[in-house]
Amino acid sequence: MTKRYSRIIGICCALILSIVGMSSGQKKTVTVHGEIIELTSYVKEAIKPTSPAGKEIAIDNVKKGGAFAMLEKGTNKIYLLTTGSQDTAFIQTISPYLGIKSFVKGKIYTRSGIRLIAVEDIGKSLK
Amino acid sequence: MKKFNVRSLITNLLVIALPVYFLSMEGCKKDETIGPVGTKTKLKSVLNFKAYSASLTSVGLAWAASTSENLIDMTGYQITVKNPDGSTATTVSAAKGDTSEIVGSLTEGVIYTFEIISTADPNSQNYTNSQARTLKWSPARRLETEGTLPIKVYETSSPTNIPSGLIFFDTATSGPNTVSVIGADTALIDVYVKTEDSNAVSLNSSHLFRAGRRITRFSTVIREAANLNNPQIAPPDTFTYTLTSLQFDSVTVGSSRIYYFKGQDGNYGRILALRNTPTNRLLWGTSPDQYLTVQISYQTVAYNPYSKRVSEYYRPKENEQ
Numbered sequence: 466m467t468k469r470y471s472r473i474i475g476i477c478c479a480l481i482l483s484i485v486g487m488s489s490g491q492k493k494t495v496t497v498h499g500e501i502i503e504l505t506s507y508v509k510e511a512i513k514p515t516s517p518a519g520k521e522i523a524i525d526n527v528k529k530g531g532a533f534a535m536l537e538k539g540t541n542k543i544y545l546l547t548t549g550s551q552d553t554a555f556i557q558t559i560s561p562y563l564g565i566k567s568f569v570k571g572k573i574y575t576r577s578g579i580r581l582i583a584v585e586d587i588g589k590s591l592k
Numbered sequence: 593m594k595k596f597n598v599r600s601l602i603t604n605l606l607v608i609a610l611p612v613y614f615l616s617m618e619g620c621k622k623d624e625t626i627g628p629v630g631t632k633t634k635l636k637s638v639l640n641f642k643a644y645s646a647s648l649t650s651v652g653l654a655w656a657a658s659t660s661e662n663l664i665d666m667t668g669y670q671i672t673v674k675n676p677d678g679s680t681a682t683t684v685s686a687a688k689g690d691t692s693e694i695v696g697s698l699t700e701g702v703i704y705t706f707e708i709i710s711t712a713d714p715n716s717q718n719y720t721n722s723q724a725r726t727l728k729w730s731p732a733r734r735l736e737t738e739g740t741l742p743i744k745v746y747e748t749s750s751p752t753n754i755p756s757g758l759i760f761f762d763t764a765t766s767g768p769n770t771v772s773v774i775g776a777d778t779a780l781i782d783v784y785v786k787t788e789d790s791n792a793v794s795l796n797s798s799h800l801f802r803a804g805r806r807i808t809r810f811s812t813v814i815r816e817a818a819n820l821n822n823p824q825i826a827p828p829d830t831f832t833y834t835l836t837s838l839q840f841d842s843v844t845v846g847s848s849r850i851y852y853f854k855g856q857d858g859n860y861g862r863i864l865a866l867r868n869t870p871t872n873r874l875l876w877g878t879s880p881d882q883y884l885t886v887q888i889s890y891q892t893v894a895y896n897p898y899s900k901r902v903s904e905y906y907r908p909k910e911n912e913q
Contacts, residue, residue, distance in 0.1 A: 496751070496881070498753060561737075561740040561741050561742070562741065565739075565740075565741065568753070568754060570877075570881060585877075585878070586876075586877050586878075586881065586883075588741075588744050588746065588754060588755075588883070589738070589741055589744070589755060589770060590753055590754065591752070591753045591754065591755055591771070591772050591775065592753040
């Protein structure tokens with residue numbers, strides 16, 4: 466009887482610990498393919514970097530406090546992009562990929578409907 | 593008949609000869625202020641005269657300063673660039689204290705002879721120009737980005753929509769092209785990045801992925817350098833191009849590294865594997881998407897290893913790959 470109780474208590478502890486672990490930042494790493502955009506120009510004015518002068522507008526907006534995002538191919542879901550811990554030159558890293566089919570790899574965070582990727586890598590996508 | 597007067601003859605001779613003598617002595621005095629060339633000392637030549645291909649139209653030169661630089665009679669350096677036929681292509685001057693120069697307006701693939709001399713003041717009584725140091729080199733184009741993007745080649749364990757193959761110079765884009773190893777451009781791929789394990793990859797000749805694909809050979813000579821502006825006295829000898837695979841692991845390194853390659857069609861080049869500064873490794877990213885970030889110096893004219901005449905090199909037989 467005591468043996469059974471101790472087993473149940475052990476399982477419960479393991480479950481609690483794993484839930485706590487998940488909620489304290491054990492985020493999933495994802496790779497998302499699509500197009501790098503600037504959020505303000507895309508949402509407010511429907512301007513993509515591939516639009517005429519779109520790249521210049523996007524970079525200008527980023528300098529004014531705008532944000533980079535990934536427009537996922539196929540789903541059109543928007544993922545906000547933020548810097549991974551090791552990248553100290555985030556804007557310079559992301560800017561060359563504006564308007565180019567790309568992928569981003571990083572940990573994904575979601576809250577209140579916002580999807581956020583902490584970018585660990587960005588590269589050319591062949592999709 | 594008038595008597596021959598010896599005294600007047602001597603007097604006349606002296607009247608003519610003395611001014612001629614003094615005038616000629618005056619001329620000699622002028623020559624003495626310059627001094628005969630043979631008695632002048634030659635300035636010391638530069639040491640370690642080296643070169644690198646800086647761009648499509650330029651060659652970078654570097655040297656260790658002449659030990660004559662402390663002489664007031666030394667004015668600087670003169671670099672003469674000679675065409676293969678011996679005619680002068682251009683001349684460039686460098687000041688005392690300079691130890692490098694980039695010579696522009698050259699033509700890709702042409703093997704130029706570069707001569708450098710330490711120059712003496714033309715009015716110097718004691719010194720004359722040094723002997724020339726020479727070397728041969730060619731310009732070669734730099735391929736540092738793929739369009740605007742850094743050149744990243746991912747390991748083969750990455751998804752197929754992430755590029756693992758690299759075409760050094762794609763004539764369609766006049767630049768490097770990263771592609772899938774199973775995509776449409778496989779016949780053009782020169783090298784690919786193969787997964788070895790979760791902490792190691794290899795940069796392989798394309799034919800190791802599938803028989804019949806292009807063969808790239810790497811030199812056994814590897815250099816540590818921050819960038820491709822890495823002057824050398826001569827490129828590696830052609831017999832050193834014996835490798836078809838280079839290994840990259842998670843070991844930290846002190847610098848980026850230059851690897852020399854010879855492509856399928858005899859085009860020579862250099863790959864700079866950039867060091868990832870936060871981790872100090874040549875391997876970037878995390879498994880299964882590890883990658884190499886590279887820059888390339890590429891000679892589009894075949895069988896030109898930059899500094900030696902074509903005839904000095906071994907040419908493969910037609911049926912040899």
